[in-house]
Amino acid sequence: MSSRFLVRPHDGGRDALGRPVDVDVEAAAAGWRFLSFSARAVTPDAPLRGTTGTREALVVTLSGGLRVEADGATYLLEGRASVFAGMPWALYLPRKTRYAIAPLGPVSTLAIGMAEARRRLEPRLIAPDDVETEIRGAGNATRQINHLVMPDFPADRLLAVEVYTPAGGWSSYPPHKHDEHDPPREAILEEIYFYQVARPEGFGIQRLYRRDGSLDEAVTVRHGDLCLVPYGYHPFVAGHGFDCYYLNALACEGDWRTMAASFDPDLDWTRVAWEGMAPDPRLPMVRRREAAA
Secondary structure, eight states: OOOTTEEOOOSSOBOTTSOBOOEEEOHHHHTSSSEEEEEEEEBTTBOEEEEOTTEEEEEEEEEEEEEEEETTEEEEEEEESSTTSSOOOEEEEOSSOEEEEEESSSOEEEEEEEEEOSSOOOOEEEOGGGOEEEEESOGGGOEEEEEEEOTTSSOSSEEEEEEEEOTTOEESOSOEEOOSOBTTTBOOEEEEEEEEESSTTOOEEEEEEOTTSSOEEEEEEOTTOEEEESSSBOOEEEOTTOOEEEEEEEEESSSOOOOOOEEOTTTTTHHHHGGGSOOOTTOOSSOOHHHHO
C-alpha cells in the first residue's frame, strides 16, 4: 500500500552494492515551509555541485569518504564503509554557499538535510570525535543516538541526529510528537526519517498516528526510503533480524531551537518500566575508534 508520507529512491545513482540511492523531497512538496532533504551517490565522473541558496545544509556521509569544496575552502570527510561500520562525518554549510562534492574513492553516498535559514553562520566540519553518543531506553526499546546538530549547535533552524535500532527493537518510543507550539513542553518541528537497513532484504515499520484517530498508518520502510513526519506520534520498529538506522533531519518553526516533544499519555508509563530493565547489550552499534580498541 502506498502512503503520502513515504518517498522511495528513484532510479538514479547507486551505492557500491548496486542499491538505488537518489531520493529527494522539497519543503513545498512535503507540505511544510522549511525542511528539504536529498540523498545521492557521487563518483569521480559525477560529483555533486550546487549552492545552498537561502538554505543551510548538513552533509552526512553514508558510505565512503567525501572531498567538499565550499567557497574556496576544502574539507575532507573520511567517511565510513556504511552507517553500520562507523561513526559519522558531517559538514554544516551555511546559506549562500557554493559547493562541489566528490568521493574519495570510486563511489560514495551522502545525505543532505536542508532548512530555510534567516542568517548566514560559519561552516563547520563534524568529525566522529565531535559526535556525542547516547544510549536511550532499555530492553527492546534501547537505541543509540548520535547527536549531530543539536539545539546548542550554531545553526539557524536545522537539527539532526542519527538513530540505531537493533533488530526487533523499538525506537522513538514512547511515541512522541512535536506539532504544537506549547513551550516549554512542545515545539513545532518539521521532520523526516531517512532509513538504512543492514541487510538488503530487511525492513522496518514506521507508525504515524494521532490519538483522535484522524491519522493512523503503519508504513513499511526499506533501505533508502524516506518518511515525512508533518504531525502526530511516530514510533518505529526494526524487523526481526534486521538492524536499522535512520537519519532524522528537523527544522524549527520559530526562534526557539529545541527538540521539545510531548509523549502519548497512554504509553508514557513505559519509561518508568525501563527502570527495571537492562539496556540491550547489542548497543552501541557503532563507536569511536579509540572506544572500539
